[in-house]
Each structure stands twice: as C-alpha cells, then as structure tokens.
Amino acid sequence: MLFSISDYGKIIGMKNDPGILIKGAVRFGEVVDVRIRDGLFSEIAPNLSPLPAENVLDARGMAIVPAFYNLHTHAAMSLMRGYADDMELFKWLNEYVWPFEAKMTGEDIYNGTRLAILEMIKSGTVHFEDMYWFPLDAARAAKEMGIRARIGLLTLSNNSNANKLNRECLERIDEFRGRVKIAYSPHAVYTVNEKTLREVVETSERFGLNIHIHCSETEKEVADCIGEHGLTPTAWLMKLGILRENTLLAHCVHLTDEDIDLIAESGSVAVHVPLSNLKLASGVFPYARIRERGVKVALGTDGCCSSNDLSMFGVMRGAAYLAKGFHNDTTIAPASEIFPSPRARAPWPRESTAVSWKSGKRRTVFL
Numbered sequence: 001m002l003f004s005i006s007d008y009g010k011i012i013g014m015k016n017d018p019g020i021l022i023k024g025a026v027r028f029g030e031v032v033d034v035r036i037r038d039g040l041f042s043e044i045a046p047n048l049s050p051l052p053a054e055n056v057l058d059a060r061g062m063a064i065v066p067a068f069y070n071l072h073t074h075a076a077m078s079l080m081r082g083y084a085d086d087m088e089l090f091k092w093l094n095e096y097v098w099p100f101e102a103k104m105t106g107e108d109i110y111n112g113t114r115l116a117i118l119e120m121i122k123s124g125t126v127h128f129e130d131m132y133w134f135p136l137d138a139a140r141a142a143k144e145m146g147i148r149a150r151i152g153l154l155t156l157s158n159n160s161n162a163n164k165l166n167r168e169c170l171e172r173i174d175e176f177r178g179r180v181k182i183a184y185s186p187h188a189v190y191t192v193n194e195k196t197l198r199e200v201v202e203t204s205e206r207f208g209l210n211i212h213i214h215c216s217e218t219e220k221e222v223a224d225c226i227g228e229h230g231l232t233p234t235a236w237l238m239k240l241g242i243l244r245e246n247t248l249l250a251h252c253v254h255l256t257d258e259d260i261d262l263i264a265e266s267g268s269v270a271v272h273v274p275l276s277n278l279k280l281a282s283g284v285f286p287y288a289r290i291r292e293r294g295v296k297v298a299l300g301t302d303g304c305c306s307s308n309d310l311s312m313f314g315v316m317r318g319a320a321y322l323a324k325g326f327h328n329d330t331t332i333a334p335a336s337e338i339f340p341s342p343r344a345r346a347p348w349p350r351e352s353t354a355v356s357w358k359s360g361k362r363r364t365v366f367l
C-alpha cells in the first residue's frame, strides 16, 4: 500500500485531518507505531495509544519503508513490453525500436505513460526520471495520476519534430515547477552531435534544467566516441559541460578509472540499470570501482522494452546479485546500500534514498 504522508488528508478526503495511527509496522526490524498528524510524522514509538477521532490502520505483518525513485525510464515503452527480445542493442534500436516509435502518436505516449505509472505506483515508486517522445503528453499523464516525475525532453540531432515539441515545453516552463518537472535529455553521444550537445548545455543552464543522458552503455559506443573525438563518452561529455552536479548518466557500464574520477568530481549521478544491461548483454556496471571512488549512484529500470517491467524490487535484487557475482564477493552491494534507507544515505543521491523518520518530517512511505 502506497502511503503519501503529504497527501494523506486528501486521500481520505477530510477537511480537518484527525490524523492516523499506523499500528504494528516493522521498521528496520523493529515493530513500531507511527502517528501522522497534519501531514507530518508526529510520533514514532512502540505501543502508542490512539487519540480521540484518530484513524487507526492495522499494519501488523507489514514493513513500513521509504517509497522508491526510479531514475531512468522510458515510461511509454510499457506498450512495447516483450517486443523485439533477444537481440543486440544496435540491431534492436535501428531495426525494431526506432521504426516502431516512428509510428507512435502523442496519444500513444499518453496512454503508454499512464500504463507505466500504474505499474510504478503499484510497486512502490513515487518518482521517475523519464526520457521519451512527446513530453507534453507524458507530463499530462503524470500530472493526472498524482505521481512525481521529471520528464526529459528527448533530444537527437536530426529530429526536427521532437525538437519542436521540446521548444513548446520550454515555452510552457512555468507549468513544470511543481510535482512534475522537466529535464533536458540528449539521447547519447552517438545520436547527438557536438553542436546540439552545446545547445543543450546552454539552454539547460538558461532554464535551470537537469540533464539526463545515456552514457557508456556499450563497448561500441566507447570505441566510436574515441574514434570520432579522441575521448571516451564520459571525457567528451565533461569537455562539453554536460557532466555537472545532478546530471544523470544512465548505464555507466564501460568506464575507465579516469572516467569514474570525472563523474565523481562533477557531482553527476551514475544510474545503474542492471536488468537492461543484462538483457541487452551490454556489460556489467563496475560497482566496486564506482563505489570506491565515491560516485553518487542511483538505480533505474530503463524502459519496458529492455527490462520488461518497472519493478524497483527487481532492480535492487539485480544490482546486488550482479555485483556479488561479478566481483566474486558476497559482501559487495549489501542490502543496507542497495535498499533505500537512511543508513545508505551518504553516497547515494539524497532524493532517491532518504526518508527522514523524525517528527515534523513529511515523506512518502509505503506498507
């Protein structure tokens, strides 16, 4: 059960919130009661007594945990779940995904995004960072369904229609200051040329937008970038100014130690997408080297065409098992690091993991 502390009053439709007492939930292995008053954590302790008129929710046998943030999605790809399985990335993209997407309309994106959001809400995700076509239609779906999102303005060098729709979004920037925001999403170094990447940096700075891009997903991407620019994708993006605080770098599979240091210094976030990397045989995220160098790491599912679902439970399990198997070390990627909890807060992006359990705080949790 998803339970938004901030929306609680609205959920139960009461004008004068009498509060709620969650009884007997398990939090980090301990049974506690949680009192919520005026949309805030009011008291957290064992055996709290109900106050007059307070709603009591029996949560015995349930864990109370922070809700999830999915930091890399192509939400409307939920319409392509199971389409074009079992093939190499560039064949998958060039011969199947992009021809399919060329036929999609804004209405398709709207409906596909709604389907994705339903799946995310049901599996405990309350925020997603998206990168896909028809951003106004994706944003409309997110606004209607109550989830938080940052909708990426997907940018390729040679797609005038997408760029026109992105400009429309920017003209309506004031509509994206609340629960649903926008970001700039140049697709990758192999689809976005230098001129367009420089424009992205300039425009995103002017509008105060985060950047979200695929980075070093395959060996071919890295080899081609070195061949064309004499630099790895990470070093190339650093040179152009894309790498900066809070830029999301999806995948980060094929990184040199110098790349990892650049990411750490820039404050960008390496978004680990383990199940997509496995399905597309892209390679393995270098978990130990990335963590050693203090890079901020977050988790994402990717779109349903490359990961087949949007479950953050699946991603957490995949990230943990993959790192242990790859490094032949059972102590790497422990649950306290993978599962979003205050204990794992320090090296991970605050927004993707932290929930403050202190009185007076307002966070979304689920049972």
Ligand SMILES: [Zn+2]
Binding pocket: 072, 073, 074, 214, 250, 302, 303
């Ligand atoms: Zn992706």
